[in-house]
Amino acid sequence: xxxxxxxxxxxxxDYSQWYNDLVxxxxxxxxxxxxxxxxxxxxxxxxxxxxxxxxxxxFKETGxxxxxxxxxxxxxxxxxxxxxVEGFAKECAVVTHxxxxxxxxxxxxIVDPDARLEEELIIRPTSETIIWxxxxxxxxxxxxxxxLVNQWANVMRWEMRTRMxxxxxxxxxxxxHTAHATSEEAMEEAVRMLNVxxxxxxxxxxxxxxxxxxxxxxxxxxxxxxxxIEAMMQDGKALxxxxxxxxxxxxxxxxxxxxxxxxxxxxxxxxxxxxxxxRLMGALIMTHSDDNGLVLxxxxxxxxxxIVPIYKNSEQLAEISKHVEPIIDELKKMGISVKxxxxxxxxPGFKFADYELKGVPVRLAIGARDIENGTVELMRRDTLxxxxxxxxxxxxxISELLADIQNxxxxxxxxxxxxxxxxxxxxxxxxxxxxxxxxxxxxxDGTPETEELIKQxxxxxxxxxxxxxxxxxxxxxxxxxxxxxxxxxARNY
Amino acid sequence: xxxxxxxxxxxxxDYSQWYNDLVxxxxxxxxxxxxxxxxxxxxxxxxxxxxxxxxxxxFKETGxxxxxxxxxxxxxxxxxxxxxVEGFAKECAVVTHxxxxxxxxxxxxIVDPDARLEEELIIRPTSETIIWxxxxxxxxxxxxxxxLVNQWANVMRWEMRTRMxxxxxxxxxxxxHTAHATSEEAMEEAVRMLNVxxxxxxxxxxxxxxxxxxxxxxxxxxxxxxxxIEAMMQDGKALxxxxxxxxxxxxxxxxxxxxxxxxxxxxxxxxxxxxxxxRLMGALIMTHSDDNGLVLxxxxxxxxxxIVPIYKNSEQLAEISKHVEPIIDELKKMGISVKxxxxxxxxPGFKFADYELKGVPVRLAIGARDIENGTVELMRRDTLxxxxxxxxxxxxxISELLADIQNxxxxxxxxxxxxxxxxxxxxxxxxxxxxxxxxxxxxxDGTPETEELIKQxxxxxxxxxxxxxxxxxxxxxxxxxxxxxxxxxARNY
Numbered sequence: 001x002x003x004x005x006x007x008x009x010x011x012x013x014d015y016s017q018w019y020n021d022l023v024x025x026x027x028x029x030x031x032x033x034x035x036x037x038x039x040x041x042x043x044x045x046x047x048x049x050x051x052x053x054x055x056x057x058x059f060k061e062t063g064x065x066x067x068x069x070x071x072x073x074x075x076x077x078x079x080x081x082x083x084x085v086e087g088f089a090k091e092c093a094v095v096t097h098x099x100x101x102x103x104x105x106x107x108x109x110i111v112d113p114d115a116r117l118e119e120e121l122i123i124r125p126t127s128e129t130i131i132w133x134x135x136x137x138x139x140x141x142x143x144x145x146x147x148l149v150n151q152w153a154n155v156m157r158w159e160m161r162t163r164m165x166x167x168x169x170x171x172x173x174x175x176x177h178t179a180h181a182t183s184e185e186a187m188e189e190a191v192r193m194l195n196v197x198x199x200x201x202x203x204x205x206x207x208x209x210x211x212x213x214x215x216x217x218x219x220x221x222x223x224x225x226x227x228x229i230e231a232m233m234q235d236g237k238a239l240x241x242x243x244x245x246x247x248x249x250x251x252x253x254x255x256x257x258x259x260x261x262x263x264x265x266x267x268x269x270x271x272x273x274x275x276x277x278x279r280l281m282g283a284l285i286m287t288h289s290d291d292n293g294l295v296l297x298x299x300x301x302x303x304x305x306x307i308v309p310i311y312k313n314s315e316q317l318a319e320i321s322k323h324v325e326p327i328i329d330e331l332k333k334m335g336i337s338v339k340x341x342x343x344x345x346x347x348p349g350f351k352f353a354d355y356e357l358k359g360v361p362v363r364l365a366i367g368a369r370d371i372e373n374g375t376v377e378l379m380r381r382d383t384l385x386x387x388x389x390x391x392x393x394x395x396x397x398i399s400e401l402l403a404d405i406q407n408x409x410x411x412x413x414x415x416x417x418x419x420x421x422x423x424x425x426x427x428x429x430x431x432x433x434x435x436x437x438x439x440x441x442x443x444x445d446g447t448p449e450t451e452e453l454i455k456q457x458x459x460x461x462x463x464x465x466x467x468x469x470x471x472x473x474x475x476x477x478x479x480x481x482x483x484x485x486x487x488x489x490a491r492n493y
Numbered sequence: 494x495x496x497x498x499x500x501x502x503x504x505x506x507d508y509s510q511w512y513n514d515l516v517x518x519x520x521x522x523x524x525x526x527x528x529x530x531x532x533x534x535x536x537x538x539x540x541x542x543x544x545x546x547x548x549x550x551x552f553k554e555t556g557x558x559x560x561x562x563x564x565x566x567x568x569x570x571x572x573x574x575x576x577x578v579e580g581f582a583k584e585c586a587v588v589t590h591x592x593x594x595x596x597x598x599x600x601x602x603i604v605d606p607d608a609r610l611e612e613e614l615i616i617r618p619t620s621e622t623i624i625w626x627x628x629x630x631x632x633x634x635x636x637x638x639x640x641l642v643n644q645w646a647n648v649m650r651w652e653m654r655t656r657m658x659x660x661x662x663x664x665x666x667x668x669x670h671t672a673h674a675t676s677e678e679a680m681e682e683a684v685r686m687l688n689v690x691x692x693x694x695x696x697x698x699x700x701x702x703x704x705x706x707x708x709x710x711x712x713x714x715x716x717x718x719x720x721x722i723e724a725m726m727q728d729g730k731a732l733x734x735x736x737x738x739x740x741x742x743x744x745x746x747x748x749x750x751x752x753x754x755x756x757x758x759x760x761x762x763x764x765x766x767x768x769x770x771x772r773l774m775g776a777l778i779m780t781h782s783d784d785n786g787l788v789l790x791x792x793x794x795x796x797x798x799x800i801v802p803i804y805k806n807s808e809q810l811a812e813i814s815k816h817v818e819p820i821i822d823e824l825k826k827m828g829i830s831v832k833x834x835x836x837x838x839x840x841p842g843f844k845f846a847d848y849e850l851k852g853v854p855v856r857l858a859i860g861a862r863d864i865e866n867g868t869v870e871l872m873r874r875d876t877l878x879x880x881x882x883x884x885x886x887x888x889x890x891i892s893e894l895l896a897d898i899q900n901x902x903x904x905x906x907x908x909x910x911x912x913x914x915x916x917x918x919x920x921x922x923x924x925x926x927x928x929x930x931x932x933x934x935x936x937x938d939g940t941p942e943t944e945e946l947i948k949q950x951x952x953x954x955x956x957x958x959x960x961x962x963x964x965x966x967x968x969x970x971x972x973x974x975x976x977x978x979x980x981x982x983a984r985n986y
Contacts (some may be wrong), residue, residue: 027649032627034563034614035568039627042558042642049559067533070527071616071647071663074584077526079601093565094604095616097587098651100568110571111587111613120604121527123564123588123616134525135533143838149535154564154647158591209828209907322782345636368909 007392008289008357014236019022020288023307026294026357028281035173035469036169043358044281046302048172050154054204054299055174058196060287064148064176068370069130071154071448072121074481079130081254084128088178093123093169099408116218123156128247131177132255135292137296139179139269141260146189147179151184165282166239166493177268181259182250187225190246193274193464194227194452197242202396205215205280206297206410207287208417209229209241210439210488212464217448219275230488232417233286238463238490241283244274263347282493288409294359295382305331305398306360308351317342322389323371330395338401356381362398382409423486427477430489434460439490443483445476497534501850502572503784512779516657516909518723519787519850521774527714529655536851536886539795541665544773545645547697547792548586548667551689551838557669557710562623564647565614571620574747577621580714584651586616586662616649621740621766623673623821624670625748626748632672632762634753639682640672647658648749659777659986662856666770674752679716679763683739686767687720690735691981698773700780701791701910702734703932703981705957710941713766717741723956725910726773729930729985731956734776737767747758775986779900781875790902791895798831798891799853801844802806803860810835816864823888849874854898855891860959875902920970927953932983943956947971953982 008025009017023029028044031037042047072095079085094373099115102108112244131149137145156170169175170405176193180186192213201207210227219226223245231241249268252258258266283401287297298304311317324340331338341351348365355363365377376394379386382405389397420438422429433440444462455461462488501518502510514520521537533541549559567589572578591607594600617623624642649663669686673679687704690896694700702722712719716738724734742761745751751759781788791797800817805811817833817886824831829922834844841858848856858870869887875898882890913931919924926933937943937955948954957980964978 030627030630032563033567033623034565037563037565039563040561042560045560046558065539067535067538068533068665070525070530070532071649072530073528075604076601078593085602091591092593093614094589094590095586096589096604099584100587101583101613107580108569109566122587122593130526133569135521137523156564172561297683407740461911 002031006420008291012397018291019282020164022285022289022293024361029164031164034169036159038164038170040172040278041478043302047296047300048278050198050300050302050342051204054175055196055200055276056152058200059174062148062192062196064150064178066151067149068151068153069134071124073118073124073127073130075122078122078132081250082318083250084222084254088125091160092125093158095121103426109163116456122370124153125155125157126273126275127151127153127175128177128251129255129270131167132251132257132271132410135177135179135269136257138450139259140409142181144260145179145181145259145269146185148176149178150176153456163282163310163493165278165285168197168278170215173275175273176208176274178272179252179257180272181261181267181270183270184270186248187246190225190244190274191228193272194229194237194242194244197230197244197274197275197276199275201231201241201280201283201397202410204241204297204299205284205287206299206406207283208410208414209319209464211468212466214464214485215291215448215451217451218461220245222247222250223273224250226411227467228464230490231283231287232413232420232439232490233283233493234416235286236420236490236493238439238488239279239283239286240463240492241280242274242276245269245272246271247271251349251424266333278283285372287413289359291292292384293357295409296361297357298361298406301361301362302335302337303339303358305353305362305364306355307364307366308348309339309340310348310365312368316368319368319371320366324366327395329491331398334395336395336399352379356384364394380405382412383408391431392473394435413465421488424478425477430454430477431458434458434489434491437491439488440461440493441470441486442487443474444490445479445481445483447479447481450476455490458489459491459493463488501786504727505649506813506873507635508960511784512775513657515778515782515786519852522657524657527650527662527963530907530912531657531661531663533665533771536572536657536795540775540777540789540793541771543793543795544693544697545667546880548689548693548769549645550692552643552667555641555685555689557671559644561646562620562627564617566617566620568615570626573634574715575945576741576743577715581618581644581650583676584653585618586649586651587677588616588807589616595742612882613678617646618650619766619768620646620648620668621670621764622748627745628670628672628749628762629748630750633752635674635755638653638672638674638752638762639678640667640692641665641682642670642671651833656986657773658778660848661771664771666768668766669920670767671765672745672750673755673765674760674763676763679741679765680739681733683718683720683737683767686765687722687735687737689698690722690737690769691739693769694722694724694734694773694776695903697792698780699792699899699906700734700776701903701907703957703959704961705959705981707736707957708941708980709942711954715743717768719939720959720960721735724776724780724934724982725775725906725913725983726986727909728779729913729933729983731985732772732776732779732982733956733985734773735758735767735769738765740764740766766774782852783847785877786850788902789852789854791854791899791950794853794854795830796832797901798855798857799844799848800831800857800859801841801848802835803841803858809861812813812864813859817859820884820888824891827888827977829892849877854895855889873898875905875964909933911942916980918970923947923970926952927951927982927984930984932981934979935970935982936962936967936978937980938972938974938976940972940974943969943971947982951982952984955983956983956985957979
């Protein structure tokens with residue numbers, strides 16, 4: 001299990017390779033035997049579990065309940081909603097048979113040609129179709145609305161180019177699917193969940209995000225409006241981190257879901273859907289980590305504090321342990337997760353490097369001399385600063401320090417984003433600036449054609465039309481036509 | 494959302510129909526558009542979530558970590574372990590293509606024949622193969638062992654006859670997969686997890702179980718030994734509720750997973766796997782529920798207490814609410830989940846029937862007269878007994894009552910099992926008794942042939958060779974050959 005820290009590529013040398021190295025070396029995930037599918041290892045999964053727990057709590061606090069819908073979707077369902085089929089029915093895993101049999105030639109097993117399905121089934125790329133087909137039976141009257149349901153699930157999209165967490169064929173996510181009696185209510189829900197995602201990103205992941213609306217080109221297939229939170233990675237590229245869709249009545253019409261309104265007249269139901277995925281792991285890693293490894297926000301770190309004793313013999317260890325145990329108890333009582341690593345088969349220097357690689361926010365090292373002095377050496381992972389503190393009151397100090405680290409990495413990411421966000425006036429200026437990375441605020445005429453031209457010429461896409469900030473109208477940098485407000489362009493993951 | 498309680502079939506009339514009715518009417522689950530796959534509705538899923546939370550805690554307390562492995566398994570993996578392929582590689586969902594395209598005839602989408610996979614992929618029926626293929630890279634030395642990993646996942650087995658929760662094509666489960674340096678350690682782990690399952694069943698589900706070993710015929714495909722917990726349903730049929738397998742070195746050999754032992758010699762790794770699934774929902778429903786609906790153990794009930802105000806006008810409601818609010822606060826502080834149902838559009842009688850159907854353990858009804866008297870009417874769901882209590886101290890009373898209900902339904906199920914467990918000496922006696930349902934303890938010569946004969950003639954299988962209880966040897970009721978101890982026969986789900 002030896003981790004060779006020196007093998008971690010430096011960000012300045014190759015940011016992309018640094019990311020891949022880090023995912024592997026920090027034991028977060030690895031490629032599996034199945035093309036484009038990853039194994040999420042225990043340490044990576046522990047971070048995802050902490051994300052799930054907080055998100056799930058936030059969903060429940062906003063009135064949602066969990067449920068579970070089938071993995072497989074009849075092929076015909078995908079073509080019911082015209083735009084949805086274009087967006088989702090193409091690169092996906094298709095189940096055609098339901099049985100294997102022994103190879104008559106003795107070479108293991110083969111697909112039984114007699115077990116062909118009448119209708120092929122698709123592994124869900126997203127569940128709007130199967131869920132709206134179900135909602136038809138759940139909804140009769142306005143009294144059955146709203147339905148506020150979320151599902152934690154695996155989904156599959158047969159991506160050509162995959163990268164662990166950022167883009168994998170199978171990924172884990174949650175998908176909320178809500179049904180409402182009015183357009184206004186559905187729109188409020190879509191915005192509410194956008195805000196939940198933004199709060200989660202900022203307060204737990206310590207990742208600042210821009211809330212905005214997607215342009216038509218980047219909209220979810222089947223949505224009337226797609227809201228997004230966009231984060232900026234250290235290399236200046238954007239990462240779409242969560243989306244919330246106002247679906248209008250599109251899926252209700254496709255699956256014939258109507259309700260009797262208060263006037264006892266039938267109406268189509270209004271819908272939203274919203275999701276975040278294991279892609280958030282990629283955002284977390286790429287926002288904070290450094291050339292020494294992961295930097296985790298204390299609010300999501302599986303292990304917040306590690307204590308490493310420095311000792312020459314078992315008497316010294318016993319003496320150190322005696323002083324450390326009450327501190328561990330105190331930290332645990334404060335709800336802080338802590339590990340005392342007194343393993344004999346790894347040297348302290350090796351342990352230090354390993355916990356740095358794993359992003360443990362606070363490390364204490366304590367030796368015989370410290371015991372004499374009543375002190376402990378502390379290192380905070382975000383700044384790598386070391387300092388010596390009295391043992392007395394150390395738990396309280398750590399508690400405050402964890403909050404400080406959480407805030408510090410958020411502020412650092414926010415400053416970076418602000419420094420790397422520029423406003424441009426002309427398309428020439430845009431072309432020059434976009435090459436330097438970051439978010440570029442520019443005027444755009446609102447047409448898909450102009451957006452497509454810019455994408456072709458610069459590889460930049462409109463990340464969003466921001467909901468907050470400067471709303472001054474102007475003229476499109478490309479066509480000179482009127483622009484309602486500046487939008488954010490960036491290259492993206 | 495009207496529930497017609499009178500439509501619930503009585504157990505005595507048709508136990509099987511009663512079960513199906515109850516799953517639907519209590520809003521636990523429903524059939525989906527995909528053959529054999531169910532939708533788990535929010536109320537059903539809330540119970541499953543409570544099960545998951547407790548089990549997950551118990552797994553972590555015994556040193557396990559969660560991880561996630563791919564949904565799809567290369568076809569060739571299934572044939573690596575000779576017995577495993579026979580047990581699992583037959584009725585399963587096979588992915589053969591990765592793309593759809595527009596039908597040139599304009600009829601929606603069709604499978605793109607150019608997107609055929611080189612090797613077909615199977616939706617996991619269980620994950621031993623893909624996990625042991627992964628463990629090969631995780632394990633080098635004895636220092637890498639044990640690996641104690643669990644996964645919460647969906648799996649799929651193309652069952653011919655399905656019943657909601659009890660046997661569905663797709664189901665949710667957890668599967669633990671551990672790797673050990675010695676046979677003894679692996680065996681200890683398999684038994685440890687059997688005990689975790691038994692504790693969970695008895696303490697949370699209030700379902701008494703018999704712990705035992707499976708006969709060779711009923712063993713997991715690829716296991717050396719399968720341990721099981723067997724529960725008895727109200728109709729006397731057995732339900733296998735959880736299994737834990739000692740896999741020996743079978744999967745390590747099939748996937749070439751070796752480690753260097755302390756003497757620096759290579760050895761194959763020892764394995765266990767263990768799982769429980771949404772089938773537990775079936776066990777829960779069929780153990781406790783009655784002709785009025787669900788009876789839920791307080792430890793797993795999503796809602797433990799409901800309070801229904803009985804009022805004629807809004808003044809009365811306001812007065813009642815004023816007295817009820819402090820009780821709600823007090824219950825919540827005690828960690829008890831409570832709902833105050835003051836909805837105006839449903840009559841009290843309707844609410845009562847609905848909460849009975851849903852199995853809420855304690856119901857309070859409170860009217861203007863009660864407020865005058867300082868009392869409240871309480872109904873406990875397990876016995877349907879009503880009683881009047883002083884409002885003063887009611888929260889404390891409920892807290893104790895919930896524990897009493899939990900214990901009472903466990904004891905009731907235990908008495909039933911004891912009453913329906915009989916010992917027989919002769920095969921004639923066996924044939925007569927097995928028709929009456931329940932567990933039959935009988936001597937068996939230990940051969941698959943005798944077991945198969947009994948199954949053919951009586952539809953009874955050996956549920957397990959009990960680990961506890963009478964171990965007196967005897968003679969097989971069929972062949973007269975020696976028997977090490979009595980085993981449990983039953984008809985089963």
